Amino acid sequence: MPASPPDTAPLLTMRGIVKRFPGVRALDGVDLEVRAGEVHCLLGQNGAGKSTLIKILSGAHQPDEGEVLLGGESVRLATPTAAMRQGIATIYQELDLVDGLSVAENILLGHERASFGFTRRGESNRIAADLLRRLGHGEIPPGTEVGRLPPAAKQIVSMARALSHDARLIVMDEPSAALSHDEVANLFRIIREITAQGVAVVYISHRLEEIREIGDRVTVLKDGRTVAVGLPATTPTGRIVSLMTGRDVEYVFPPRPAPSGERPEVLRVEGLTVPGVFSDVSFSVRAGEIVGLAGLVGSGRSEILEAVYGARRASGRVLLDGRAVPPGRTAASVRLGMGLAPEERKAQALLLDQSVTRNITLAGLGRYARAGWVDRRREAAEAARLAEALDIRPPDPRRPVKTLSGGNQQKAVLARWLVEPRRLLLLDEPTRGVDVGARAELYAVIRRLADEGVAVLLVSSEVPEVLGLADRVLVVREGRIVHEAPAVELDEHRVLDLVMVSTNEESRVD
Amino acid sequence: MTEATPTNVARRPFLGRIGEVPHVGLVAALVLLAIVGLATRPENFATSSNLVSILALASTIGVITVGMTFVIIGGGIDLSVGAVMALSSVWATTLATQSYGPAVMILCAVLVGTGAGLVNGFLIAYGRMVPFIATLAMLVAARGLAQRMSGQRTQLVQQANTAIVELSTTRVLGLPLLVYVFALVVALGWILLNRTTFGRRTYAVGGNPEAARLAGIDVRRHTMLLYGLSGLCCGIAAVLIMARTTTGSSTHGDLYELDAIAAVIIGGTLLSGGRGTIIGSILGLLIFTVITNLFILNGLNTSDQLIAKGLIIVVAVLMQRRGALTGT
Numbered sequence A: 001m002p003a004s005p006p007d008t009a010p011l012l013t014m015r016g017i018v019k020r021f022p023g024v025r026a027l028d029g030v031d032l033e034v035r036a037g038e039v040h041c042l043l044g045q046n047g048a049g050k051s052t053l054i055k056i057l058s059g060a061h062q063p064d065e066g067e068v069l070l071g072g073e074s075v076r077l078a079t080p081t082a083a084m085r086q087g088i089a090t091i092y093q094e095l096d097l098v099d100g101l102s103v104a105e106n107i108l109l110g111h112e113r114a115s116f117g118f119t120r121r122g123e124s125n126r127i128a129a130d131l132l133r134r135l136g137h138g139e140i141p142p143g144t145e146v147g148r149l150p151p152a153a154k155q156i157v158s159m160a161r162a163l164s165h166d167a168r169l170i171v172m173d174e175p176s177a178a179l180s181h182d183e184v185a186n187l188f189r190i191i192r193e194i195t196a197q198g199v200a201v202v203y204i205s206h207r208l209e210e211i212r213e214i215g216d217r218v219t220v221l222k223d224g225r226t227v228a229v230g231l232p233a234t235t236p237t238g239r240i241v242s243l244m245t246g247r248d249v250e251y252v253f254p255p256r257p258a259p260s261g262e263r264p265e266v267l268r269v270e271g272l273t274v275p276g277v278f279s280d281v282s283f284s285v286r287a288g289e290i291v292g293l294a295g296l297v298g299s300g301r302s303e304i305l306e307a308v309y310g311a312r313r314a315s316g317r318v319l320l321d322g323r324a325v326p327p328g329r330t331a332a333s334v335r336l337g338m339g340l341a342p343e344e345r346k347a348q349a350l351l352l353d354q355s356v357t358r359n360i361t362l363a364g365l366g367r368y369a370r371a372g373w374v375d376r377r378r379e380a381a382e383a384a385r386l387a388e389a390l391d392i393r394p395p396d397p398r399r400p401v402k403t404l405s406g407g408n409q410q411k412a413v414l415a416r417w418l419v420e421p422r423r424l425l426l427l428d429e430p431t432r433g434v435d436v437g438a439r440a441e442l443y444a445v446i447r448r449l450a451d452e453g454v455a456v457l458l459v460s461s462e463v464p465e466v467l468g469l470a471d472r473v474l475v476v477r478e479g480r481i482v483h484e485a486p487a488v489e490l491d492e493h494r495v496l497d498l499v500m501v502s503t504n505e506e507s508r509v510d
Numbered sequence B: 001m002t003e004a005t006p007t008n009v010a011r012r013p014f015l016g017r018i019g020e021v022p023h024v025g026l027v028a029a030l031v032l033l034a035i036v037g038l039a040t041r042p043e044n045f046a047t048s049s050n051l052v053s054i055l056a057l058a059s060t061i062g063v064i065t066v067g068m069t070f071v072i073i074g075g076g077i078d079l080s081v082g083a084v085m086a087l088s089s090v091w092a093t094t095l096a097t098q099s100y101g102p103a104v105m106i107l108c109a110v111l112v113g114t115g116a117g118l119v120n121g122f123l124i125a126y127g128r129m130v131p132f133i134a135t136l137a138m139l140v141a142a143r144g145l146a147q148r149m150s151g152q153r154t155q156l157v158q159q160a161n162t163a164i165v166e167l168s169t170t171r172v173l174g175l176p177l178l179v180y181v182f183a184l185v186v187a188l189g190w191i192l193l194n195r196t197t198f199g200r201r202t203y204a205v206g207g208n209p210e211a212a213r214l215a216g217i218d219v220r221r222h223t224m225l226l227y228g229l230s231g232l233c234c235g236i237a238a239v240l241i242m243a244r245t246t247t248g249s250s251t252h253g254d255l256y257e258l259d260a261i262a263a264v265i266i267g268g269t270l271l272s273g274g275r276g277t278i279i280g281s282i283l284g285l286l287i288f289t290v291i292t293n294l295f296i297l298n299g300l301n302t303s304d305q306l307i308a309k310g311l312i313i314v315v316a317v318l319m320q321r322r323g324a325l326t327g328t
């Protein structure tokens, strides 16, 4: 690969990019300019066109208009393979790994080490192991099937795949959305390492504080247009937010009502154990209370949620309003009044081919049905109302949900559990991929539900979110609840201390 | 987030909308075949007797195709349909069953079909067998059982029970009753798939079983019911074939599974599940039946017919990839 010129000659220039989908102009003349060795942040609200832009860059979509210059030469990125050959590697917002293949096979997919058509497995595994170690995750075995890995590990695998290409430009679409605090730090370390070698990174995230930390320059998209090109990353956050949204948004949490011990207990969990994942977890959630589970990715938070929901077999007892929840039967849990918004929207929640309406009403369909007959007019009206309440865009619930941007898909997942009144909501990363403005609105929605008496159990990798939204926080470490306190008595540092594994702790003999 | 709808929502171009009219491609193919029929056999093709025989032929597999559409949208496959239909026809025409009269014969066929389907469903949903394997086993076993019950002989529908045969001989508005049975099954199937919670769940279970489970759908129970439904359709098809041939036989319905699956695929249903329509499947089936008819009318041999059918499957699937045929 030729050494990039030391001056500011851009590595990548995209000019006047237009991309239309049936019914939508996703990109309407976007410009982007990325220099070698920089971290270029791409910002914009949900649906602004970020993912579409980088899909054009990765050869997954073809632009209707506009040109792409790489190192000053006009290029046509007709296919993902063509883009890779040009040295552009992409980590997509929605993971795109093949579950049935091994970690190593996924990492080297498309450029397998092979002789005469036979893959050289030993060599592949070695390369994969090296990359994983470089990413600080040598513990992921290259031979495991990817489908068995937890989401965070999958994220690492797609990162390793991007690195395996010797790219000169790596595009990362919300890589941190699935990562917890320490993982993000690790990610940044890797980004610094690769940019020091002259590789450019295009970085997309809705966590604005990350931009200051890692970014060099910022491009802001709004409604498919560029509203600011190449601003320095030191631009005040408030200014960036108003560029993105066209107004001032505050990153606020709704006020908590006064704590009340009188409220009835909705959820009681006693001695819940899934061997090897978490053990002896006991807690309760009262009506109207939001309880947050804080912990590292892999500490067992999501698994606890799934076990409470009955989606995962566990020993121990789960009581909802005093009634035992049968394990392994989600249908019963839903009937009892639970709802789970799972961690991975694409794999666990969405019917991608189906309309937004049908995705929203999937769990509560019985509400619009009499003797199995669906009243579609009521269904559509109700779904439209919820889509509007959560500001799902574009505002046409008949669209297939797969044509929505990531953040808007996430809102559709949440909307599903607003159809029917719930007793208990289990929310796993409810704001994953949701933009700043919409976040505040979702927080308000969650708080309003609690005020109406719903018990909420919340998992979030963002400590400020747990602290700001929850009334009470349970800290999970290595499958155990190690601390419990009202959110107001904790701060970010304290929580981070608690979630980290303290190596000098003698009591850890399990 | 406060402003009104985004300004970049463009009007849909007219041509784009034509592409979205469902099944234009399939209807066009059917029209094309009719033109070929009129051109090559003007004296035979458009006669009412020929059209009636096309419909009568389509009816039996058509009923099976409806059940198959549900199974495939639900993410499965049912290879046992032809064999289950044969078994139902044999069971319903044993001397013992026939002694109870036509109503019991019909009931028997339907129950046997449904029962076999539920066994499939149980093995797949609760025994965690791969649908392909479970229904393949059923295919072999049901044919074997049918042979054993009938002693490999063709069982005639007795004189006393000719009421069943009247399904084929009695005509209303020029069409035999069995065509109405077929139409009724299609209509009920369409309603079930498009207007009820059962239909919705079918799409969900096939499209993303994990999401369906986490949304509180009992995926296993639903899967079992889908195969039961397919079996029920086989039972109804058995009644139709008894009416048409006046026999029950272990050789009935040979390779029907292939025709039914092919019809479903041509109709735009994805084998991976979660997508598809009844109307598409029926159009796919009509295309297949008309081709068979054209080959017979033109005196071409059956081998060429099979080759042509194979080609059609390939072409149909290729066209759907490009979204041209179904407009989805």
Ligand SMILES: Nc1ncnc2c1ncn2[C@@H]1O[C@H](COP(=O)(O)OP(=O)(O)OP(=O)(O)O)[C@@H](O)[C@H]1O
Binding pocket: A021, A022, A024, A025, A026, A044, A045, A046, A047, A048, A049, A050, A051, A052, A053, A093, A393, A394, A402, A403, A404, A405, A406, A407, A408, A433, A435
């Ligand atoms: N395949 C598609 N068909 C139709 N419309 C699409 C398709 N893909 C994206 N869109 C639309 O294009 C617009 C931009 O979407 P995009 O995914 O690029 O947004 P984004 O900026 O990545 O948002 P997010 O932050 O939520 O991920 C949205 O209005 C979306 O609905």
Ligand SMILES: [Mg+2]
Binding pocket: A050, A051, A052, A093, A173, A405, A406, A407
């Ligand atoms: Mg996106």
